[in-house]
Amino acid sequence: MVDVFEQVEEELRSDRYKRLARTWLPVAAVVLVVALIGALGWWGWDSYNTNRAAKGAEAYDRGMEALRAEKPMDARAAFEEAVNVGNGAYKSLALQQQAGLAVSANKFPDAVRLFDEAAKASKDPILSDPPALKAAFLLMDTAPLEEIEKRLTPLTDDKRPLHAFAQEALALARLQHGKVKEAREAFVLLQLGQNVSDDVRQRASAAIEAIDAGTAGNLKDIIAAADKAPVAPVAAPTQSPALVGPAQQ
Structure with missing residues (x-):
């Protein structure tokens, strides 16, 4: 009798496995195919970029x-x-x-x-911010202040690589359009800033002195000096840009 019970249980277990196989094997096959397509797609995209x-x-x-x-x-x-x-x-x-x-x-x-x-x-801001800043400088004398502010404001964020240069350019644009108070406040922040290059700090000091002395008419000379400042090297990366991170670029 025990053998009969064991034989029946084995048959039931076999039928259960067959039902599970019929249910899940197609799903597993689809998952494997999708994974394979994804791997091939990533390999193709990586090869294309390289x-x-x-x-x-x-x-x-x-x-x-x-x-x-x-x-x-x-x-x-x-x-x-x-x-x-x-x-x-x-x-x-x-x-x-x-x-x-x-x-x-x-x-x-x-x-x-x-x-x-x-x-x-x-x-990558390391590559995109220098040309954006240069374009703003080229438009400084001709474009309305609203356009200059629209171009420069995103670049002034402390996390952007050229934020000090962008803050300086924005202050110069506001000074050029008569917003003396806002410009002076920005120059003071640049003068006291921690992550500011010596060149930018010196130009900020010169601008503050010009504002306080009422000789801000020398603004064009300050703008010309800022425009000629090397904001970032435009040179080929030492490694393929597709394969290195922003810091290495």
């Missing part, structure tokens, strides 16, 4: 070599190629170089457009 970074680096290096050889036409062509074939980082760098060539040719509207495109080409 390939674009390599092509962008090659074209960008040729552009820099042409600049050093004083061949602006060849440089412009190489940078255009880097924009078309490179990843976001090299596209941003190449657009900034093109904007620099436009500035040299006194084509300031083109330079502003190229700087704006460079700022949008990368989501």
Whole structure:
């Protein structure tokens, strides 16, 4: 009798396993297929980005070599190629170089457009903030204050890499448009700030002295000095931008 009971229980257990297999095996197969597709997709995207970074680096290096050889036409062509074939980082760098060539040719509207495109080409503030700041400086004498404030305010956050330069530019713009009190307060904060370069601190002190002495008419000289300040090096990364973090870039 015991053997009969054991045989019946074994049959029931076998039927239960079969039902479980029919229920869950298709689900497991779908999960495995989705995982495989995801892994292949990530591998393909990573390879695509790496390939674009390599092509962008090659074209960008040729552009820099042409600049050093004083061949602006060849440089412009190489940078255009880097924009078309490179990843976001090299596209941003190449657009900034093109904007620099436009500035040299006194084509300031083109330079502003190229700087704006460079700022949008990368989501990394280390790459996007320098061209955004340069575009604001180029528009300082012609654009309304509202546009300058719209451009600069996001860059003034303490977590942004060029926040001190952006705060200085915003103070200069407000001073230029007659907002003396707001400008002086910003210059004082820059003068006393901890994470402020000596150059920015000195220019802030000069601006405060000019405001207090009533000689803020020298503003153009201060703006020119700020505009020429090296806010960030525009050079090719030592590693592929697709493969390194923001700090390394």
